Amino acid sequence: xxxxxxxxxxxxxxxxxxxxxxxxxxxxxxxxxxxxxxxxxxxxxxxxxxxxxxxxxxxxxxxxxxxxxxxxxxxxxxxxxxxxxxxxxxxxxxxxxxxxxxxxxxxxxxxxxxxxxxxxxxxxxxxxxxxxxxxxxxxxxxxxxxxxxxxxxxxxxxxxxxxxxxxxxxxxxxxxxxxxxxxxxxxxxxxxxxxxxxxxxxxxxxxxxxxxxxxxxxxxxxxxxxxxxxxxxxxxxxxxxxxxxxxxxxxxxxxxxxxxxxxxxxxxxxxxxxxxxxxxxxxxxxxxxxxxxxxxxxxxxxxxxxxxxxxxxxxxxxxxxxxxxxxxxxxxxxxxxxxxxxxxxxxxx
Numbered sequence: 597x598x599x600x601x602x603x604x605x606x607x608x609x610x611x612x613x614x615x616x617x618x619x620x621x622x623x624x625x626x627x628x629x630x631x632x633x634x635x636x637x638x639x640x641x642x643x644x645x646x647x648x649x650x651x652x653x654x655x656x657x658x659x660x661x662x663x664x665x666x667x668x669x670x671x672x673x674x675x676x677x678x679x680x681x682x683x684x685x686x687x688x689x690x691x692x693x694x695x696x697x698x699x700x701x702x703x704x705x706x707x708x709x710x711x712x713x714x715x716x717x718x719x720x721x722x723x724x725x726x727x728x729x730x731x732x733x734x735x736x737x738x739x740x741x742x743x744x745x746x747x748x749x750x751x752x753x754x755x756x757x758x759x760x761x762x763x764x765x766x767x768x769x770x771x772x773x774x775x776x777x778x779x780x781x782x783x784x785x786x787x788x789x790x791x792x793x794x795x796x797x798x799x800x801x802x803x804x805x806x807x808x809x810x811x812x813x814x815x816x817x818x819x820x821x822x823x824x825x826x827x828x829x830x831x832x833x834x835x836x837x838x839x840x841x842x843x844x845x846x847x848x849x850x851x852x853x854x855x856x857x858x859x860x861x862x863x864x865x866x867x868x869x870x871x872x873x874x875x876x877x878x879x880x881x882x883x884x885x886x887x888x889x890x891x892x893x894x895x896x897x898x899x900x901x902x903x904x905x906x907x908x909x910x911x912x913x914x915x916x917x918x919x920x921x922x923x924x925x926x927x928x929x930x931x932x933x934x935x936x937x938x939x940x941x942x943x944x945x
Contacts, residue, residue, distance in 0.1 A: 640709075642705045643705045643706070643708050643709035644709060645705070646702050646703070646705035646706040646709065647706055647709045649702070650706060650741070651736070653774060653777065654768075654771060654774050657771060657772060657773035657774035657777070658771060658772070658774070660773060661674070661772040661773055677772065678772070681769075681770065681772065681775065686769075686779055687766065687769040687775070687779065687784055687785040687790065688784070688785055688787060688789050688790045688793065689784075689790070689793050690761060690784055690790070690793055690794045690797060690801075691761060691779045691780075691781075691782050691783055691784040692776075692779045692780060693761075693779075693780065693781070693782035694780040694781075697780045697781060698745070698746050698747045698781055698782060699746075699747045700746070703742070703746035703747065703748035704748050706742060706746070706748060707742040707746070707748035707749055708748075710738065710742075710849070710853075712738070712739055712742040712743065712748065712749055713749065714743050714749040714750065714751060714754055714891070715891070715929075716754055716755065716891045717891060717892050717893050717925070718893055719755070720755050720758050720843070720891075720894060721894075722755075722756060722757025722758055722799060722800045723757075723799045723800070724799065724800075724840070724841055724894075725795045725799070725800070725801055725802055725838065725839070725840040725841070726758065726802035726803075726840055726841050726842070726843050726894060727791075727795070727802065727803055727805065727831055727834065727835040727838075727840050727841070727842050727843065728744070728760065728802060728803065728804040728805070728843045728845050728891075729805055729807045729831060729842060729843070729844050729845060729918070729922075730744075730804055730805065730806045730807065730845045730847065731806075731807060731808065731821075731823055731825070731844070731845065731846050731847065731922060732808055732812060732815075732816065732821050732822075732823055732847065732850050732851055733806050733807075733808040733809060733810075733812040733813045733816065733824075733850075734813065734816045734847070734850035734851050734853060734854075735813060735816050735853065735854045736853075736854075737806050737850070738850065738853060739847035739849070739850050740762060740804060740806055740845075740847070741762065744760045744761075744762040744804045745762045745778075745781040745782060745783055746781065755891075757799070757800045758800050758802055759782075759800050759801050759802060760782070760802050760803070760804050761782050761783065761784050761794050761801070761802065761803050761804065762781075762782065762783045762784075762804045763783070763784055763785065763786035763790065763791070763803055763804060763805050763806075764778065764783055764784075764785070764786060765785075765786060766785040766786070766787055769785060784803075786805060788834070791803055791805075791834055791838075792834075792838060795834075795838040795840050796838065802840070804845075805831050807823075807824070807825060807828050807831060808823055808824040808825065808828075809824070811824045811945070812824040816850070816851045816854070817851060818851060818852045818936075818938075819851075819852065819936055819937050819938035819939070820851060820937070820938055820939050820942070821851055821926075821937075821939075821941050821942065822942045822944055823941070823942065823943045823944070823945075824944070824945045825919065825922075825943050825945065826915075826919075826943060826944070826945055827945050829911045829912075829915060832897075832906075832911050832914050832915055832918065833905075833906055833911060835897050835914075836897040836898060836900060836906040836910065836911075836914065837900065837905075837906065839897070839899070840897070841894035841895060841896055841897060842894065842895040842897065842914065842918055843891060843892060843893075843894045843895070844892045844895075844918055844921050844922040844925065845891055845892070846892070846922060846925045846926055846929075848929060848930075848933035848934050849933065849934075852936075892921045892922065892924070892925045893921060895914065895917050895918055895921060897914055898910050898913075898914070919943060922941075922943075923941060923943075926940075926941045
């Protein structure tokens with residue numbers, strides 16, 4: 597299993613991430629592949645444990661909080677904590693990053709499970725700010741987490757002076773305990789205020805947005821890459837207004853980590869998933885797999901006069917450059933990291 601993330605460079609920077617997953621055959625009679633119970637080296641067991649711990653963390657935090665709430669003598673503390681969550685603006689103000697936590701050895705085990713590799717196409721100027729666009733979303737965006745929320749793949753050594761903040765749904769910061777965990781990793785809310793705050797906090801401060809979001813996660817299947825991108829102009833507008841360069845990031849193998857229950861458009865499963873997305877802002881792909889489971893060149897953006905907004909023509913021109921760089925990353929590495937692909941890169945929406 598291997599995963600590579602490619603990050604581009606300017607006239608558009610690209611990043612390439614490669615995540616190599618176990619081989620999954622989506623139409624096998626028994627699609628769920630279980631890891632053997634014996635004969636597995638301790639190193640591999642630790643890697644599996646690290647991945648399991650991360651995947652189950654959200655639910656574990658909820659369980660612990662509910663369990664603590666069964667003790668009445670803890671209620672004053674828990675009420676004070678919930679009140680703190682309500683008023684805490686850290687998710688909108690760049691998080692509460694704790695560098696030592698990002699360097700924990702457990703993240704090395706996590707990344708080596710797949711393994712995840714970070715490949716850069718060119719150096720990034722630490723005096724600038726960047727908006728990294730991560731593709732594809734996959735089911736859980738394992739490559740984005742490994743490369744940008746931890747130092748498992750050595751991001752700070754590969755791009756010295758660049759401080760990435762991986763952005764996630766604001767609702768994740770309403771979950772007790774879990775919110776503090778991800779805040780310490782430098783994760784922040786994917787809101788306009790949060791993006792502007794981080795990008796204006798100093799040289800090198802950069803944000804990482806998984807562009808396709810919930811809609812794209814429903815397209816994640818082994819051997820395919822169907823991106824939701826053409827209608828996404830908000831991140832380009834943000835980059836232009838904040839004078840930040842755009843860096844496309846492509847993660848080979850992200851979609852190969854899990855297969856989904858059939859949810860073709862028009863099916864009941866797809867209908868309920870889209871309804872959930874409309875109500876909650878996120879959706880839940882029904883996935884299965886075995887057990888658990890490149891940066892490009894920066895793209896310069898046009899300079900605006902103070903107080904003006906980018907025109908539709910400017911947005912589409914930058915988007916064209918962005919898509920061209922993303923496509924070039926894919927074409928350059930597809931025969932190395934996507935040998936078993938069922939189709940070529942598809943940018944549909």
